[in-house]
Amino acid sequence: MHITIRLQFAKHVVSFSDIATAIGQAGGDIVGIDVISSSKTHTVRDITVSVLDSKHADVVVDTLRKTAGVKVIHVSDRTFLMHIGGKIEVKSKIPIKTRDDLARVYTPGVARVCTAIAEDPTKAYSLTIKRNTVAVISDGTAVLGLGDIGPYAAMPVMEGKAMLFKQLAGVDAFPICLDTKDTDEIVQIVKAIAPAFGGINLEDIAAPRCFEIEERLKQELDIPVFHDDQHGTAVVLLAGLLNALKIVDKKIEEIKVVLTGIGAAGIACTKMLLAAGVKNIIGVDRQGAIHRGVQYDNPYWNEYAQLTNPENISGSLSDVIVGADVFIGVSAPGILKVEDVKNMAKDPIVFAMANPVPEIDPELAEPYVRVMATGRSDYPNQINNVLCFPGIFRGALDCRAIEINEEMKLAAAQAIASVVTDEELSETYIIPSVFNNKVAERVREAVMKAAYKTGVARKDDMMFR
């Protein structure tokens, strides 16, 4: 990583070459220098230094703090710099240059437009932003794998999701973090803000509350409501698995899958895999394998036990992973050991998808796996819901779908998988890159086709009839 250190140094006490030497001795590598101000006695400079990690950054900064004549003003890393002031803004489509423009975009002209919508509310789709907007709603209770860090801390992720919606699919998404964990209140708030939006993307709301929130909103709203951590993740996981199974030449009906983290993502991934034909899937949470014969406090786990684990095996992750063809992690960092991978069946497939730190370090797993994937951007095979949510909402908005149903999700998974051709497919390329511009377009088309086929599209479109 790179950090930028703003420091002031007294010219008569220390020279820049002394500072460069100190940084070098602490193991830092200077990659940029900017002079911010200079007087006869002092200079202020921004020095950008390449360091190994945040601990190493502390060592470099401490060294400078201890150097006589040097005052460290502040330290920022490039990631923080990208977040300063937030990452998105609202822009007008048309400038207001004259009084005439003003009278048309605002009062009095706007009143006629308002009246037209009041007379026919469906006109909200043609005369407001509704046809292109998605609310990204979080309560900050399951932010990535960081847990319940609250609504303020959740904002950078939601802003990031909004950026991806826009860049990858042209959707205008609004990050909305709610300072409440009350299910009824969240449902009420989302219902109340729905008029401005064409869709609702629920994000990083912890299980099991997220299931009720989504179900109730789906029933009460006539726009698509989609919990990204459940369905977006499940769609991309299935896409990756379909392609990985081609490499190891195994049939989906015959594989044994072990999945850790029976929360939002885990339950949805399991349901998607069962629908796709997986017969033997065992879910593992903190207490071990979910099995029948136990009354869990979490009602979703009791249902889960009925749907999975055909041999009703109990035990720890290390116990149940023996002989598994596929490991899927949507749980916590570092819980899969190298020994566990060694005990899997031939040609193991390991999808360690916890963010930001996966269930096993890919470098440790690599020698023993046939196909390795993570949720991260800095390793090959990124299985991340970002491959799904922009395109699936683009399709749903464009056909004005009332919901995103199972057929649309399956179509999205197949569309994502299809971007990687048989000639291109390899152990390190089972899933297209986030930057592959075919992904969102292919997902959009497949999703629209499925929406028209299943009768949930409201917009008349001859192409899809």
Ligand SMILES: NC(=O)C1=CN([C@@H]2O[C@H](COP(=O)(O)OP(=O)(O)OC[C@H]3O[C@@H](n4cnc5c(N)ncnc54)[C@H](O)[C@@H]3O)[C@@H](O)[C@H]2O)C=CC1
């Ligand atoms: N790659 C991707 O696209 C996505 C990755 N994720 C990742 O999956 C993880 C879970 O996310 P959600 O399902 O939204 O959270 P969640 O809070 O709904 O569920 C997490 C589950 O993992 C379980 N868990 C925690 N520590 C565990 C351990 N040591 N062993 C077994 N189970 C454990 C929890 O008890 C809980 O049931 C996070 O790390 C998140 O970043 C989630 C969504 C998408």
Ligand SMILES: CC(=O)C(=O)O
């Ligand atoms: C990718 C994502 O949505 C998550 O880790 O929560």
Ligand SMILES: [Mg+2]
């Ligand atoms: Mg998420």
